[in-house]
Amino acid sequence: MPVIAACEIHGLASMDDKQLKTALGQWLDSPPRRIDRLILQCLLAAAPLKSHVRSNCGLYLASAHPARATMGALLEAVCVQHKQPKPFEFVNSVSNAAGFHIAQQLSLEGPNLFIGAGAQVWMQLQALANLDLQDGLIEQALLLVCDEHGDFCVQAVLLEGATAGAYANSFAELSADTEVLRIKL
Amino acid sequence: MTPIYLQRAALHCALGDDLHHAAQALQRGQAPQGEPFVLHEVQEPRTYLYAAKTGESLSERLDRLLAETLGVPPQTLDDCLLIVASTSLDISELEALTTERQGFCPDDSTSLNMLAHQLRQRWGFAAAFTLNTACTSAANGLLYGARLINAGQYARTLVLSFETPSAIAMQGFGALMLTSASGKYRPFHPERDGLLLGEAYAAALLSHEPGDAPLARLLGGFSACDTSSLTTTREDGSHIHWVMQQALNSAGCSAAQINLVKLHGTATSANDEAESNGMRRLYGEQMPALSLLKPWLGHTLGACGLSESLLLLKTLQLGALPAVDYASEALLPFSAEPQALAADSLLLTNFFGFGGNNASLVLQGCAQGDLACR
Numbered sequence: 001m002p003v004i005a006a007c008e009i010h011g012l013a014s015m016d017d018k019q020l021k022t023a024l025g026q027w028l029d030s031p032p033r034r035i036d037r038l039i040l041q042c043l044l045a046a047a048p049l050k051s052h053v054r055s056n057c058g059l060y061l062a063s064a065h066p067a068r069a070t071m072g073a074l075l076e077a078v079c080v081q082h083k084q085p086k087p088f089e090f091v092n093s094v095s096n097a098a099g100f101h102i103a104q105q106l107s108l109e110g111p112n113l114f115i116g117a118g119a120q121v122w123m124q125l126q127a128l129a130n131l132d133l134q135d136g137l138i139e140q141a142l143l144l145v146c147d148e149h150g151d152f153c154v155q156a157v158l159l160e161g162a163t164a165g166a167y168a169n170s171f172a173e174l175s176a177d178t179e180v181l182r183i184k185l
Numbered sequence: 186m187t188p189i190y191l192q193r194a195a196l197h198c199a200l201g202d203d204l205h206h207a208a209q210a211l212q213r214g215q216a217p218q219g220e221p222f223v224l225h226e227v228q229e230p231r232t233y234l235y236a237a238k239t240g241e242s243l244s245e246r247l248d249r250l251l252a253e254t255l256g257v258p259p260q261t262l263d264d265c266l267l268i269v270a271s272t273s274l275d276i277s278e279l280e281a282l283t284t285e286r287q288g289f290c291p292d293d294s295t296s297l298n299m300l301a302h303q304l305r306q307r308w309g310f311a312a313a314f315t316l317n318t319a320c321t322s323a324a325n326g327l328l329y330g331a332r333l334i335n336a337g338q339y340a341r342t343l344v345l346s347f348e349t350p351s352a353i354a355m356q357g358f359g360a361l362m363l364t365s366a367s368g369k370y371r372p373f374h375p376e377r378d379g380l381l382l383g384e385a386y387a388a389a390l391l392s393h394e395p396g397d398a399p400l401a402r403l404l405g406g407f408s409a410c411d412t413s414s415l416t417t418t419r420e421d422g423s424h425i426h427w428v429m430q431q432a433l434n435s436a437g438c439s440a441a442q443i444n445l446v447k448l449h450g451t452a453t454s455a456n457d458e459a460e461s462n463g464m465r466r467l468y469g470e471q472m473p474a475l476s477l478l479k480p481w482l483g484h485t486l487g488a489c490g491l492s493e494s495l496l497l498l499k500t501l502q503l504g505a506l507p508a509v510d511y512a513s514e515a516l517l518p519f520s521a522e523p524q525a526l527a528a529d530s531l532l533l534t535n536f537f538g539f540g541g542n543n544a545s546l547v548l549q550g551c552a553q554g555d556l557a558c559r
Contacts, residue, residue: 059410068294071279075289078356079280082225090357091415094272095297095317096540103541104412112410112542113325116269116297116315124314131332135186135435137407 001126001168004140005052005158006175009045011185013150020044023185032101034088038067041146042098043105045154048181049142050106052158057140058110058132060125061099062117064147067092102144110138117145122174126159126167133162145171186405186435188549189331190558192341192396194389195253196495197246198482199234203253208499211481214507219368219381219483224359231359232368234383234483235350243275243349244303246386251308251345254388264340265390266333267313269301270326272487274315277349304345311339317487320449320538321408322346323387324490324546328406330391340392346488347386354486355382361416363453370480372450373457373516380451383483387491399551399558400498404531405436408544416539417455422462428543429467429533436547440467443547444530445474447497448517449537451484456537461516474524475517476506490536494548502528502553528552 020040024031027047077083096114129141144156155171168174199217201207219232283289305313323346330342365379411424478493485492509519532548551558
């Protein structure tokens with residue numbers, strides 16, 4: 001696939017959301033308010049690619065898990081405390097909330113999909129993006145995978161143009177010919 | 186786009202425990218019986234539209250739905266992609282666990298792809314993934330599943346979509362003040378007061394081939410993100426209009442050729458206003474027949490793209506769509522009489538959701554028994 005930019009963010013489990021928001025401030029003038037950890041993590045990987053992105057770009061985002069803290073807060077509020085959820089926590093729990101905020105911050109106007117990240121996630125994201133690239137619906141596609149098992153890693157690649165070749169099965173393979181911006185928080 | 190058939194399908198919903206009975210109930214205008222629940226803290230009653238209670242676990246229910254869709258004997262599925270399109274996934278099970286333990290342990294959190302992975306293992310699908318784009322999940326599942334077939338990635342795609350009765354969804358939409366206090370689900374009514382949530386389980390098998398009982402051909406569609414708000418789309422209808430127009434372009438047809446528009450119609454103030462404006466941008470005052478399905482199913486959230494499409498298509502095969510009993514007051518020109526359309530009508534179906542996701546599909550129904558369906 002024709003990769004024009006790539007970014008990989010590593011963060012420690014001990015980093016709290018406030019620290020992530022501070023880090024995001026280095027890339028975005030006005031980061032969105034009241035967002036959860038998954039949204040912050042995804043924005044941290046997408047924001048450094050902003051200068052390469054044009055509006056005619058689709059977003060293909062994946063995560064293995066929802067934002068666990070948000071899900072926990074909702075479950076505790078509704079099932080244990082018998083309270084109504086906080087509205088911002090409820091809307092953040094929609095899996096594609098992260099995709100919305102990336103699209104808004106990077107001014108993306110194309111399709112915006114969210115899938116659960118399994119073993120074949122990179123190939124699946126490329127296949128979905130390539131449909132829209134091949135049909136000329138978009139010129140660029142931003143692919144992003146968030147993974148958090150204790151520490152977290154978010155990988156993003158920006159594609160320009162469709163491919164007729166085989167799909168890469170990992171971020172490393174996909175970005176092999178590209179200089180990857182690697183950030184350790 | 187090259188048309189793709191909805192070759193086989195199944196639906197369990199508030200109107201009936203199979204697609205045929207649900208369509209018959211819709212034709213009779215037989216509204217589903219809701220059950221009350223109470224919003225926490227404010228202690229206000231709301232209504233939920235449950236599917237028939239069966240005592241099955243979610244896995245058992247999904248297995249039964251897949252068996253109904255695929256028929257017997259079981260098919261080999263090594264050429265078939267599974268797309269699980271849902272916003273609730275296993276949340277009802279997590280809610281039950283949290284209630285039982287009186288607390289949530291982060292280790293209980295499950296993978297977003299867990300159900301898709303388990304179903305792939307049990308049924309032998311070639312590949313599987315979860316697609317979650319809020320209320321456009323199933324619509325996107327149909328659209329991208331069909332296009333992956335056209336791209337030669339898979340011979341078939343099974344789109345499996347469901348929404349379980351989640352306490353978080355019920356309380357969350359209540360907290361956003363989007364649920365109807367009156368219990369009357371009246372999209373586009375000037376005094377509409379919000380939505381009723383509904384439970385549904387739906388599946389459709391997509392293929393280049395019509396099979397022995399095709400429901401429809403998916404001719405095209407389009408999906409994009411309106412970044413103006415996380416929870417509403419542009420009220421001037423401009424994004425909805427653009428998405429509908431792009432969907433028509435992908436199907437190679439014009440707005441004038443459409444026989445019926447299935448509206449998203451959530452009965453929330455902002456969504457209905459935006460969709461009305463989008464429709465006027467596309468059609469002016471001369472609109473094709475219009476259809477509302479959420480009053481009959483409830484808002485089935487991520488499943489609505491499939492539950493509503495299947496119900497509409499099956500009902501058109503059986504006969505007329507029901508009248509809208511408040512047609513004279515509505516924001517859009519609904520029919521006060523039952524509408525009999527040809528089963529092979531051209532349909533534009535709208536689905537809009539949180540996260541700015543707006544999607545429209547273009548379908549052509551297949552008359553019952555018409556195996557060629559062209």
